[in-house]
Amino acid sequence: MAQTSSGTHETAGIGPMVTEPFTIRRVRKETADTFSLEMQKLPGEREFLFRPGQFNMLYVYGVGEVPISISGDPSRAEILTHTTREVGAVTRAMRRLKVGDTLGVRGPYGTPWPVQEAEGSDVVVVAGGIGLAPLRPAIYYLLANRRHYGKVVLLYGARTPEEILFRRQLEQWRSRFDMETHITVDRATGPWQGNVGVVTTLISRAPVDPPNTLAMVCGPEIMMRFTILELERRGLNDRNIYLSMERNMKCGIGLCGHCQLGPRFVCKDGPVYRCDQIREVFSRREL
Amino acid sequence: MENLERILGEHPFLKGLSQDQIAVLAGCASNVVFKAGEFVFREGEPANAFFFIRQGKVQVETHIPQKGTVIIRSRRDDEVFGWSWLVPPYRWHFDARAVELTRALALDGECLRTKCEADHALGYEIMKRFLMVIAERLEATRLQLMDVYGHGSN
Numbered sequence: 001m002a003q004t005s006s007g008t009h010e011t012a013g014i015g016p017m018v019t020e021p022f023t024i025r026r027v028r029k030e031t032a033d034t035f036s037l038e039m040q041k042l043p044g045e046r047e048f049l050f051r052p053g054q055f056n057m058l059y060v061y062g063v064g065e066v067p068i069s070i071s072g073d074p075s076r077a078e079i080l081t082h083t084t085r086e087v088g089a090v091t092r093a094m095r096r097l098k099v100g101d102t103l104g105v106r107g108p109y110g111t112p113w114p115v116q117e118a119e120g121s122d123v124v125v126v127a128g129g130i131g132l133a134p135l136r137p138a139i140y141y142l143l144a145n146r147r148h149y150g151k152v153v154l155l156y157g158a159r160t161p162e163e164i165l166f167r168r169q170l171e172q173w174r175s176r177f178d179m180e181t182h183i184t185v186d187r188a189t190g191p192w193q194g195n196v197g198v199v200t201t202l203i204s205r206a207p208v209d210p211p212n213t214l215a216m217v218c219g220p221e222i223m224m225r226f227t228i229l230e231l232e233r234r235g236l237n238d239r240n241i242y243l244s245m246e247r248n249m250k251c252g253i254g255l256c257g258h259c260q261l262g263p264r265f266v267c268k269d270g271p272v273y274r275c276d277q278i279r280e281v282f283s284r285r286e287l
Numbered sequence: 288m289e290n291l292e293r294i295l296g297e298h299p300f301l302k303g304l305s306q307d308q309i310a311v312l313a314g315c316a317s318n319v320v321f322k323a324g325e326f327v328f329r330e331g332e333p334a335n336a337f338f339f340i341r342q343g344k345v346q347v348e349t350h351i352p353q354k355g356t357v358i359i360r361s362r363r364d365d366e367v368f369g370w371s372w373l374v375p376p377y378r379w380h381f382d383a384r385a386v387e388l389t390r391a392l393a394l395d396g397e398c399l400r401t402k403c404e405a406d407h408a409l410g411y412e413i414m415k416r417f418l419m420v421i422a423e424r425l426e427a428t429r430l431q432l433m434d435v436y437g438h439g440s441n
Binding site: 128129130158159163184186187188192193194195196197198200201204205219220222223226229 | 346357358359360361363366386423426427430431433434435436
């Protein structure tokens with residue numbers, strides 16, 4: 001899959017700044033402060049296709065617009081799912097939406113996870129916190145096309161057991177014989193009997209062949225920096241490590257400059273980057 | 288003994304050691320089993336060993352008054368844990384407890400220190416490996432302290 005924007009908006013003949021109305025079909029509470037919105041198009045509208053890793057600009061009418069990663073299944077074009085944390089005015093308003101309410105959607109934007117480049121390789125997915133949301137479509141894709149991949153391993157870290165995202169789904173994945181799922185928390189609380197420690201400590205448990213492994217990583221930037229170091233220590237090349245960067249996207253089409261990261265616009269050139277293409281600016285404080 | 292040598296020789300932590308060096312380590316090794324809930328070691332006790340977990344799970348924890356037990360880290364199959372045997376005054380800094388039935392190889396710390404003093408080449412190899420373990424723990428602890436799963440502002 002080429003690392004370019006999908007152009008779905010343009011190919012549909014819709015201007016890049018025009019929102020399309022979607023209806024809320026379900027609001028699902030994931031953790032105390034995160035939730036998922038399942039939306040569908042109004043009858044008669046075009047099919048909404050996206051690739052794993054892409055994001056949309058979601059507009060709460062009269063409140064504002066924010067970029068949110070798509071967290072649903074790319075093979076189910078009839079349902080568009082986003083997962084986010086309730087942290088500001090727009091996402092707070094989004095959390096209050098009810099089934100049947102309407103939301104404006106622009107997108108999909110950005111570069112996808114390299115799920116096709118990964119064919120024939122082992123794949124290790126490393127997610128931290130809400131970083132699992134933009135990786136979930138890639139996991140759906142990998143599992144839907146399972147025979148094209150070697151080993152598939154998911155390593156997921158959360159702050160506490162209560163903050164584990166998509167808990168039921170993780171249990172389903174853990175029960176599969178064709179993928180390995182390891183979960184850890186930074187701080188154990190309550191009756192938690194699972195792993196304790198940061199997500200990087202799980203990397204040594206991934207039974208992959210490092211020279212023939214592609215890694216997809218998403219989480220807080222500091223977590224991704226440590227994850228890169230650990231993956232390299234295990235023998236992965238940085239050309240086989242992909243990251244999803246988060247910046248303050250506004251226009252979504254590389255015009256406004258809000259999400260500029262060095263010479264790149266995260267909304268257009270990212271959010272998914274190959275590690276060797278981004279690492280020189282990755283930890284620079286000025287950016 | 289031959290079986291212990293084979294197990295140690297196949298462990299990634301000891302990769303690169305000569306067969307003679309593995310044989311020396313095996314002379315300090317023994318099989319141990321811990322039931323679920325049993326302490327592997329307790330804070331303040333003499334640190335006389337380190338462990339290769341063969342099967343099972345151990346958690347490193349401490350007790351904080353008014354707060355109870357705080358789990359710091361868990362360890363699973365094939366992982367190495369325990370490095371207080373290398374650092375004077377050779378006492379455990381935390382508790383370690385088996386979460387489930389755990390089988391491990393224990394390497395006697397005093398035995399190994401004596402052998403490393405007598406054979407500095409072996410000692411250097413062991414030190415290099417434990418330096419990696421300690422660096423990994425330090426890095427993980429720093430990341431844990433950063434509490435990285437913070438909030439944005441949208």
